[in-house]
Amino acid sequence: MSRVPVAFRPRQPGGIIEIRKVLVANRGEIALRVMRACREMGIRTVAVHSTVDESSLHVRFADEAVCVGPPQAAQSYLHIPNLIAAAELTGADAVHPGYGFLSERADFARVCARCGLNFIGPKAEHMALMGDKVRARQTMADAGVPILPGTGVVTSSAEAIAAAKSIGMPVIIKASAGGGGRGMKIVRDIDKLAETLATAQAEAQAAFGNGDVYIERYVTSPRHIEIQVVCDMHGGAIDLLERECSIQRRHQKVIEEAPSAVLSDELRTQMRTAAVKACKAIGYQSVGTLEFLLDAPEGSRPRFYFMEMNTRIQVEHCVTEMITGVDLVQEQIRLATGEKLGHLDREHRARGHAIECRINAEDPVNFSPQPGTITALHFPGGFGVRVDSHIHQGYRVPPYYDSMLAKVIAHGNDREQALARIRRALDEIVVEGIRTNVPLHRWILKQPAFKSGNYNTHFLEANLDPAAVMAEVEPQS
DSSP: OOSOOTTOOOOOTTOOOOOOEEEEOOOHHHHHHHHHHHHHTTOEEEEEEEGGGTTSHHHHTSSEEEEEEOSSGGGTTTOHHHHHHHHHHHTOOEEEOOSSTTTTOHHHHHHHHHTTOEESSSOHHHHHHHHSHHHHHHHHHHTTOOBOSBOSOBOSHHHHHHHHHHHOSSEEEEETTOOTTTTOEEEOOGGGHHHHHHHHHHHHHHHHSOOOEEEEEOOSSOEEEEEEEEEOTTSOEEEEEEEEEEEEETTEEEEEEESOSSOOHHHHHHHHHHHHHHHHHHTOOEEEEEEEEEEOOTTSOOEEEEEEEEOSOOTTHHHHHHHHOOOHHHHHHHHHHTOOGGGSOSSOOOOSEEEEEEEESBOTTTOOBOOEEOOEEEOOOSTTEEEEEOOOTTOEEOSSSOOEEEEEEEEESSHHHHHHHHHHHHHHOEEESSOOSHHHHHHHHHSHHHHHTOOOTTHHHHHOOHHHHHTTSSOOO
16 A cells, blocks of 8 residues: 555654554454543544454444454454555554454554554564564573573474473473464473474464474473563663463463462562563563463472563453553553653552453353354443453354453452452353353352462363353352
């Protein structure tokens, strides 16, 4: 596309770009979330949607809406020419990618720049660097951020076996271009390494169009801790504390909370310092998240290791907003205009505790997707409860996209109060017509390990009780 959108305002030397209209290149909950942030800032919004998403609330509440293709994501939400055409058609001067879809695609950021659109996110070079897990590992090691013993790209079984012997078993094979658990394989028996390597390479090629994989030492009982970072174009970089994301199924997060219930002040400071150091080492700009594995074997000193960096807004950003009072989406927009971080406090301390439950249209036991029509819907409310969602009664959940329907977040003065509020909120939810994972959340929150904070990423696979979960289909008094 050669024509520059009519509303685009070039940056003056040392000045601020004015953003008047944002095209939200996403769907569902995150699209509506971005639009709310824009509305408060006086910025107009453009929704894009596939033919099947016409009734989604993000379409209804945008200032303008453009259909960009059929239900299949490759022909709509991932179709860059259609998105750019929608921006030109509506005179948008900026694009917000949300999370998922094109949010970490460096080529999309580059196309936006070439078309005169302000991409609300980091530089394409940072997305490309941190999206390549092998390069990211080396970059973090060079910056002095702890990484697990591992390799560069491994191409042969002989190379893999030699690396595994050096690292020590068990090991994990990961896709260099990967995420979400795809192309990821744990190997405990070195005799099975060659076969597993071939499988991982094939999965990585199918999922990402890149079969490169690498090998790391496998931490058997880790916790997943991440640090929210906010960085401007002028060298400023701060963190906004940590999030605990260890309740997962199939490498996908289910419940997040902030702050973590297990970090000592010393360890928290070390992780926060490492995250900011990593950002400054690459000159990062925008919001982002550094993800770490915490290895804390009983009786040993806990250690943390860099896992990956997400160069976008996270699904779980809400728990950070609740304990800091910072609107992270508005921060993204301000940073994209060239503003400095001066308005943010340099030292943040948690104001209470927040817990988020991801409500998905899926079977609560086997996690199979459950598309269909929502025949009745009631969301919880009350003091300290927040719900982010794009659905409504009569909404048809399509089978083409991620199954998340809503995020329910509760905030309290401490973890105990936040737990009481999130339990109460879950008991108020009514979703009829389809199955959801609400019973799973109710069951998790009652488990002694969760209530004590003593859990790791294997909590569900080690403890899931299908009969007990199904007993939570109706709220228990």
